Amino acid sequence: MKTNKLCIMRLSKYKSALYRLKSLGFVRIFSDNLADAVEVTSSQVRKDFSIFDISGNKRGGYKIDELIEKINTILGKDELQKVVIIGVGKLGSALMHYPGFEKEGIKIVAAFDIDALKFKHKEKTPVLPLEELPEFVRKNNIKIGIITVPATSAQQVVEIMLSAGIKGVLNFAPIQLRGNDDCQINNVNLEVELENLIYFVNVLIKTKGK
Amino acid sequence: MKTNKLCIMRLSKYKSALYRLKSLGFVRIFSDNLADAVEVTSSQVRKDFSIFDISGNKRGGYKIDELIEKINTILGKDELQKVVIIGVGKLGSALMHYPGFEKEGIKIVAAFDIDALKFKHKEKTPVLPLEELPEFVRKNNIKIGIITVPATSAQQVVEIMLSAGIKGVLNFAPIQLRGNDDCQINNVNLEVELENLIYFVNVLIKTKGK
DNA sequence: TAGATTGTTAATCGATTAACAATC
DNA sequence: TAGATTGTTAATCGATTAACAATC
Structure with missing residues (x-):
């Protein structure tokens, strides 16, 4: 698992963008949308996810709720x-x-x-x-x-x-x-x-x- | 002149280390010392300096006062x-x-x-x-x-x-x-x-x- | 002079991006 | 099925480091 500080920082930013998108009513999201929200490339998004074995659906993108939960777990947010x-x-x-x-x-x-x-x-x-x-x-x-x-x-x-x-x-x-x-x-x-x-x-x- | 955010951040850190070293009584400094103070390599220090045409003395290192002044100018600290x-x-x-x-x-x-x-x-x-x-x-x-x-x-x-x-x-x-x-x-x-x-x-x- | 340090080039390392096969 | 998007590999890009000739 090849991580670095920047990668983890991006994870935090994805998460906060996802909360915002969720509150806007989105349920699923594509790497392209998330890339726009955080100002990175969609390759970057998919690459980051693949590092942590986060997978989506080859045509339906990623489920926002699952994504948030997985990122929270990675970041240790499952406990206070x-x-x-x-x-x-x-x-x-x-x-x-x-x-x-x-x-x-x-x-x-x-x-x-x-x-x-x-x-x-x-x-x-x-x-x-x-x-x-x-x-x-x-x-x-x-x-x-x-x-x-x-x-x-x-x-x-x-x-x-x-x-x-x-x-x-x-x-x-x-x-x-x-x-x-x-x-x-x-x-x-x-x-x-x-x-x-x-x-x-x-x-x-x-x-x-x- | 090839700069980036990290390079400029290092410049700030060199500066603050230099003030500290100066207050300790140092007058001249080698890239090696500064590298230790900021936790980078001495190559990095010399490379950063060369980007901004900051030059030292091939055996006497760098004069702290000159260095501080040059970095301050680069960072726009010559004016309030x-x-x-x-x-x-x-x-x-x-x-x-x-x-x-x-x-x-x-x-x-x-x-x-x-x-x-x-x-x-x-x-x-x-x-x-x-x-x-x-x-x-x-x-x-x-x-x-x-x-x-x-x-x-x-x-x-x-x-x-x-x-x-x-x-x-x-x-x-x-x-x-x-x-x-x-x-x-x-x-x-x-x-x-x-x-x-x-x-x-x-x-x-x-x-x-x- | 001999020794040490700079300044710079080339090599290395790592991160980002492009591209595309797999597949939903 | 056709079209779109993922997941991943290979290419690219950029930053760091090693190495060493120049020289004080």
Whole structure:
């Protein structure tokens, strides 16, 4: 099974397009339609599906419901995913209550910080002292954590998470964190995203200026 | 000049590594060191540099200061980048005050919403009615906008931005928005990022379980 | 000079796409 | 059946890497 990050990202996008198409009343879908919706080729769609042994009907295309279910299974959405957040600044609190996560079966079960002023033990999604993270992670069998602390403390936080047994980290701190064989780290770097956009906009303006 | 998105992203990462190395007291740097810092090969580093005619010294490597300056010029960081935000929910307000942007010479000059309760005309970074966006964009010569509205209104918002003359959009709404020849749209999809992580963590756990 | 590192070319690797036989 | 779409293979494309001559 030859997968890569881009392929899995496309799977997510197919899924979200499928929900939309379903809500529009579609029951079956062809690789061509899905390709249009996600802006890839239909070859790409069929290739991605074949990697995961998703098969359709040689003239009737794919049943949307089956497709959604299969993709959800592949993406591990058949069970509720419990996630913790470390760092309750502005970005951290925004993500704590981000409606898109709940909708996708992803539940932020707790957040952690070192600032006592931020602690909220009795909220539905509590904010707890960072030192309680290891115990919480073990007791609740948490696998995934989101880092929204400043770059300067991100590396320390990762160490704590690793030793607590976290297996996956989504890092928003603007510093390249390294995973190891036991833990996957994905970095989302907002400055880099914006810088990238700025670059291509400048290219656009220059080439149009001619 | 053969560039692509990944190449430009690496440039951003080189830059941030260089600032760190500089603060550590380094003055010169070899492609090997930078490769380690960003987790790529040294061939990759030299190749990326050669694309932009960045040259070093055949035995002394690259001068950090020169390198930073050249990368900043390429990325358009030689001038202040003015950016607007559309959608002042939790995520929008978090990004409005995100310290990483200011640090990088990116200034959020205003935010827009349709909810009158959110308007703040007198703040340093004002929150204005969405209908004032076109005028504001033209008067202040804004090129870049960030979308943090719900998926359902994202497409409408894009239309408004396009006709106002925005050239680049960073979209956080969980829906694939399309650009056109006059406008570059980059999508940051937080659910997709997290789903991706969940997938690879599950793979990790399964393979380790053996 | 000898040694180390760049800059660049050619080789490799991997992902995307085109094409088409199979078949519903 | 005829026509349309899948599933898969082979071709293409593009990005990464290895290797090494040039040279500081």
